Amino acid sequence: MLLHHRLLPRLLVPSTHTSTLLRPSRLPLRLSLSPRFSALSHLAAPQTVDQSDDEGAPQGKVQVQLPLDRLFVPPGATVDAGDQDAVSARVLKGSNIVLGPYARGDAQVVNADFVKSSVRPDDCPRDGLPEFALVGRSNVGKSSLLNSLVRRKRLALTSKKPGKTQCINHFKVNDSWYLVDLPGYGYASAPQEARTNWDEFTRNYFLSRENLVSVFLLIDASIPAKKIDLDYASWLGQNKVPMTLVFTKCDKRKKKKNGGRRPEENVETFQSLIREYFEAAPPWIMTSSVTNQGRDEILLHMSQLRNYWLKH
Numbered sequence: 001m002l003l004h005h006r007l008l009p010r011l012l013v014p015s016t017h018t019s020t021l022l023r024p025s026r027l028p029l030r031l032s033l034s035p036r037f038s039a040l041s042h043l044a045a046p047q048t049v050d051q052s053d054d055e056g057a058p059q060g061k062v063q064v065q066l067p068l069d070r071l072f073v074p075p076g077a078t079v080d081a082g083d084q085d086a087v088s089a090r091v092l093k094g095s096n097i098v099l100g101p102y103a104r105g106d107a108q109v110v111n112a113d114f115v116k117s118s119v120r121p122d123d124c125p126r127d128g129l130p131e132f133a134l135v136g137r138s139n140v141g142k143s144s145l146l147n148s149l150v151r152r153k154r155l156a157l158t159s160k161k162p163g164k165t166q167c168i169n170h171f172k173v174n175d176s177w178y179l180v181d182l183p184g185y186g187y188a189s190a191p192q193e194a195r196t197n198w199d200e201f202t203r204n205y206f207l208s209r210e211n212l213v214s215v216f217l218l219i220d221a222s223i224p225a226k227k228i229d230l231d232y233a234s235w236l237g238q239n240k241v242p243m244t245l246v247f248t249k250c251d252k253r254k255k256k257k258n259g260g261r262r263p264e265e266n267v268e269t270f271q272s273l274i275r276e277y278f279e280a281a282p283p284w285i286m287t288s289s290v291t292n293q294g295r296d297e298i299l300l301h302m303s304q305l306r307n308y309w310l311k312h
Helices: 035-039 084-089 142-150 192-208 227-238 263-275 295-311
Strands: 044-050 061-067 112-118 131-136 168-173 177-181 212-220 243-248 284-286
Touching: 131 142, 131 192, 131 243, 131 295, 142 168, 142 177, 142 243, 142 295, 168 192, 192 212, 212 227, 212 295, 227 243, 227 263, 243 263, 263 284, 284 295
Parallel strands: 131 177, 131 212, 212 243, 243 284
Antiparallel strands: 044 061, 112 168, 168 177
């Protein structure tokens, strides 16, 4: 059955399971996996994981595998239970995203320009072009990721002081779609009134913006999972807002002997916590604005979501 375009990235069904870490209220009933997913759950897609312990140590790469129920299979894509190699070859590197037929040659950024800043959703551009919103905790690296995606060092201004973004900022890409930089959340030093206003108009934007294809929720992979990030992901799921998890700062490697955990470990921990609340795995990508890891993968993912959205 063909999914409505606003349901495309919403393959997130909050479950009724709760834990001491996160207790969302009034969650919809848990849905069962379809027979197709159950029948193919033994399939796995290889992912490269770094097994080195310390900074500067030789990186040991091993292949781990994801079962099918942890993959994001976009509408239009098919998975053949009898061809594991073909499935593995279509999973974007450093992600759980299967590449489908809607990922075409329009993924790369040719030009990008700042359009406007808005303090209300009603003030945002009204040309109906598809858009992707970037949101995350303050200092998670939103502006750096945006600059990396468009290969411009200062398209979105970065700052050592968290909480700099205080408006809904629209950047038009290739004259055909938008990247949207939203205010960060969780910045304790911001005035309480400002934090409340940011939360209010950001959430109103999520709920009212009809041309929003997906929210890219940025998570800092260099530190353990934060409850505020899990709460945000839960809110998006409860409100059926399309979501992709983007793990940032995956180049930062803390010494394990000093108690640090590798980004891959923090990513896996966050995913395991999310799995307690969502029946279908949300799409996720590992990134670094320093090394540009994940840049091409994000653009390909955006391409297939965008092209499906435009057609349906």
